[in-house]
Amino acid sequence: MLDQDLFFTTLSAYLLGALMLTIYFLQPTKWTLRCGVAAAIIGCLAQYADLTVRYLTTHIWPLTNLYGSLSLFSVMSVTLFLVFAFRYRLWFLGGFVQWLAAGFLAYASTWNEGSMPAVPALQSYWIKIHVPLVVSAYAAFLIAATLSAIYLLKAGFERSLQRTAQNDVSEALLAQRLSGGTPNIERAAETGHQIALWLNTLPSLPSLDIMTYRVITVGLPLLTVGIITGAWWAKEAWGAYWQWDPKETAALLSWIIYAAYAHLHTRHAWRGIRSAWLSLLGFASIIFCYLGVNIWISGLHSYKF
Amino acid sequence: MNVLVWREKFLRLFSDVLFAVSLFAFWGVLTFIGVIIDQGREPAYYFSTYPATLARCILRLHADTIYHSNAYLGVIAAILVSLAVCTFRRVIPARLPPLRAVQIEKMALNARIAWHGEEAVLRERLQEFLRSRGWSIRLRTLDAVEWTFADKANWARRGVLVAHVGFVLIAAGTCVYWARGYSGELTTMVGSTVTIPQTGATLHLDSFLYQIEPIVTKGGIVYQPIDYVSRLHVRAHDGVLRSATLRVNHPLDLDGVAVYQAAYGVATQFRVTQERHVLAKLAAAPVQEGASFVLPGTTRTIQYARFVGTIGSDGLPTLDPRPNNPGVILTVYDGATKLGDVLVPFGRDADVGGGFVLRPLQTRLYTGYQYRFDPGIPLVGVGAFVLLAGLCISFGFLPARLYARIDGAGTSWSLSLAASTVKGYLIFEEQFTALVQALRDAELPIVT
Numbered sequence: 001m002l003d004q005d006l007f008f009t010t011l012s013a014y015l016l017g018a019l020m021l022t023i024y025f026l027q028p029t030k031w032t033l034r035c036g037v038a039a040a041i042i043g044c045l046a047q048y049a050d051l052t053v054r055y056l057t058t059h060i061w062p063l064t065n066l067y068g069s070l071s072l073f074s075v076m077s078v079t080l081f082l083v084f085a086f087r088y089r090l091w092f093l094g095g096f097v098q099w100l101a102a103g104f105l106a107y108a109s110t111w112n113e114g115s116m117p118a119v120p121a122l123q124s125y126w127i128k129i130h131v132p133l134v135v136s137a138y139a140a141f142l143i144a145a146t147l148s149a150i151y152l153l154k155a156g157f158e159r160s161l162q163r164t165a166q167n168d169v170s171e172a173l174l175a176q177r178l179s180g181g182t183p184n185i186e187r188a189a190e191t192g193h194q195i196a197l198w199l200n201t202l203p204s205l206p207s208l209d210i211m212t213y214r215v216i217t218v219g220l221p222l223l224t225v226g227i228i229t230g231a232w233w234a235k236e237a238w239g240a241y242w243q244w245d246p247k248e249t250a251a252l253l254s255w256i257i258y259a260a261y262a263h264l265h266t267r268h269a270w271r272g273i274r275s276a277w278l279s280l281l282g283f284a285s286i287i288f289c290y291l292g293v294n295i296w297i298s299g300l301h302s303y304k305f
Numbered sequence: 306m307n308v309l310v311w312r313e314k315f316l317r318l319f320s321d322v323l324f325a326v327s328l329f330a331f332w333g334v335l336t337f338i339g340v341i342i343d344q345g346r347e348p349a350y351y352f353s354t355y356p357a358t359l360a361r362c363i364l365r366l367h368a369d370t371i372y373h374s375n376a377y378l379g380v381i382a383a384i385l386v387s388l389a390v391c392t393f394r395r396v397i398p399a400r401l402p403p404l405r406a407v408q409i410e411k412m413a414l415n416a417r418i419a420w421h422g423e424e425a426v427l428r429e430r431l432q433e434f435l436r437s438r439g440w441s442i443r444l445r446t447l448d449a450v451e452w453t454f455a456d457k458a459n460w461a462r463r464g465v466l467v468a469h470v471g472f473v474l475i476a477a478g479t480c481v482y483w484a485r486g487y488s489g490e491l492t493t494m495v496g497s498t499v500t501i502p503q504t505g506a507t508l509h510l511d512s513f514l515y516q517i518e519p520i521v522t523k524g525g526i527v528y529q530p531i532d533y534v535s536r537l538h539v540r541a542h543d544g545v546l547r548s549a550t551l552r553v554n555h556p557l558d559l560d561g562v563a564v565y566q567a568a569y570g571v572a573t574q575f576r577v578t579q580e581r582h583v584l585a586k587l588a589a590a591p592v593q594e595g596a597s598f599v600l601p602g603t604t605r606t607i608q609y610a611r612f613v614g615t616i617g618s619d620g621l622p623t624l625d626p627r628p629n630n631p632g633v634i635l636t637v638y639d640g641a642t643k644l645g646d647v648l649v650p651f652g653r654d655a656d657v658g659g660g661f662v663l664r665p666l667q668t669r670l671y672t673g674y675q676y677r678f679d680p681g682i683p684l685v686g687v688g689a690f691v692l693l694a695g696l697c698i699s700f701g702f703l704p705a706r707l708y709a710r711i712d713g714a715g716t717s718w719s720l721s722l723a724a725s726t727v728k729g730y731l732i733f734e735e736q737f738t739a740l741v742q743a744l745r746d747a748e749l750p751i752v753t
């Protein structure tokens with residue numbers, strides 16, 4: 001019962017937080033920011049409490065099924081958002097992250113079969129290390145993907161404004177655009193264009209790109225250590241640290257994409273739009289690895305034996 | 306001459322980051338193919354799952370065993386070569402540049418601060434200021450100009466090298482396994498002994514226990530396996546017989562070979578009769594799930610498809626795998642043609658045609674073990690650790706360098722300051738602005 005109450009408290013808090021921070025995104029005011037952040041913190045606390053209560057009442061580690069792990073994924077996404085937001089002032093991101101967290105939590109509930117003891121392969125202390133690490137990496141990539149999406153939104157709008165104002169190709173404007181500025185959005189904002197006004201309150205394109213890079217450079221080591229602990233566990237459970245199981249391999253695919261991102265980002269010409277698309281591709285591969293493989297592709301990670 | 310040109314072309318290509326990323330992309334595509342196409346199945350599986358043309362493509366391009374294909378191994382080899390070339394030609398020069406004079410005003414992060422007073426005092430104050438903020442200072446006179454170089458996290462410039470070395474170590478560890486390691490599978494029934502062929506170590510299975518719990522869930526009852534345990538007597542190369550327990554997640558070490566609990570099943574002993582005569586040869590040994598036998602003098606094959614724990618009151622298999630009202634599912638083939646499945650309860654006869662009658666009599670548990678000798682594991686482990694350390698260093702620290710020079714005469718001097726980092730200038734812009742501001746605000750006294 002307490003489990004249910006905490007679940008609904010979390011979901012409601014995330015929805016409220018998402019609403020408040022979306023309003024903040026559209027029209028920044030102090031009170032919407034405060035309400036949104038407070039709701040996010042309450043949601044996180046309630047969700048951690050929920051996971052703890054589930055463990056204490058059943059004595060079963062709550063991350064042995066998709067419900068538990070998705071639940072951790074949503075709370076980690078909001079937690080990491082709060083950490084990054086406090087550090088880099090990313091409050092504009094909160095609405096999107098909380099909508100996604102609420103969505104994943106609601107989706108998680110469709111996998112809630114009640115508490116089941118773990119199958120033998122999952123009866124290992126490694127689950128307590130491996131799953132939180134991997135899920136934290138996924139959460140970091142969710143935040144990075146959200147930042148990239150916002151980057152692409154802003155860059156795309158700048159481009160579309162540029163197309164409609166094609167006759168203005170002054171050198172100053174060109175130089176501003178080349179250095180990552182958004183002169184067309186700024187100009188449109190001055191004339192009161194609503195979308196331009198919203199986008200103008202966001203950090204500049206280079207800042208968004210750097211923030212995405214920062215978040216990915218937290219996610220990639222987490223994913224690496226997640227894969228390493230998974231391999232270590234696999235060595236204990238299945239006899240080989242690498243079995244080319246679809247889940248392992250899908251995680252490797254995501255790792256390859258983010259490693260490519262890190263390398264491309266060392267090239268000036270590849271920063272910005274291209275690396276934002278790569279970050280989105282990386283997150284698509286994460287979702288494929290996390291949910292797609294669990295649902296569509298069977299393998300050792302279906303935990304049959 | 307030609308060789309030198311080609312060598313240079315090769316080195317230029319392999320040291321290009323974009324080329325490295327294309328290799329990553331190719332590696333990613335092959336990996337993705339491996340995820341979505343079931344690996345290591347029989348050709349018939351691909352023909353039954355995919356349209357014939359696609360199935361033929363899969364088989365011809367070795368997409369069914371992609372991780373061992375030449376393409377896969379080739380791309381990893383190319384990545385290693387590119388990594389080596391790039392590390393020496395690009396990473397080291399880029400990350401560990403010598404201290405040299407720069408054109409300050411041409412650098413993206415630059416500032417100029419005017420100073421009235423003595424040059425020596427300015428130099429001293431500047432160094433004090435930077436040292437107090439964690440910058441390490443080096444002084445050089447280049448082309449008769451005295452330069453002050455200040456570094457932060459200079460050691461972390463080697464992070465990329467560490468990450469690259471880690472990757473190479475992992476690859477090397479994997480090669481050690483290919484060169485010297487081995488692995489295999491063993492299946493044994495209760496009361497039988499199996500031998501690891503490479504070492505001669507033996508495992509005698511005394512008993513095999515499993516526990517399955519019915520759990521009530523929202524979607525109905527689920528039969529959840531909880532435990533699988535083999536109780537064994539093992540004899541390693543020292544010849545001593547020891548008792549041992551083998552469980553999932555708790556492998557056994559026999560002469561450095563790790564043995565894992567991997568599978569289990571229910572073998573069944575059948576009585577096979579033809580025109581009421583018992584065929585002693587066919588009825589002798591228990592048959593394992595999935596195994597087949599041919600009925601003598603016919604083209605018929607009987608496959609013991611699987612054990613059914615509980616047959617329901619409607620005569621159909623239930624989901625309960627525990628042996629309450631057990632039976633077996635047999636699949637009858639004539640040549641390659643499947644004739645059908647038949648569910649036979651224990652102790653009952655099944656007429657499989659041609660005058661043959663089968664009766665499942667007794668069960669015997671069997672279990673599967675995997676064994677593996679992998680001398681590359683320590684290297685892979687160290688490589689993984691080094692790779693992780695490299696990533697943490699590369700991503701967790703930002704090596705930055707300040708270039709400072711003082712120009713002027715008498716009591717009128719100006720301090721020119723520029724900064725660069727290994728990750729471009731944008732990532733350091735805020736810090737640089739704050740640093741310059743702090744320099745201006747500091748009680749040096751420095752005035753603009």
Ligand code: HEM
Binds near residue numbers: 695
């Ligand atoms: C095809 C093979 C590879 C090549 C040619 C290559 C080359 C490079 C180059 C040129 C850089 C930029 C150095 C600089 O600007 O100072 C770099 C950075 C880096 N490489 Fe590699 N690399 C390869 C594979 C790998 C692999 C497999 C890893 C393992 C994760 C890795 C990890 C890193 C890291 C962490 C960085 C730093 C990125 C950053 O600071 O954002 N590299 N690599």
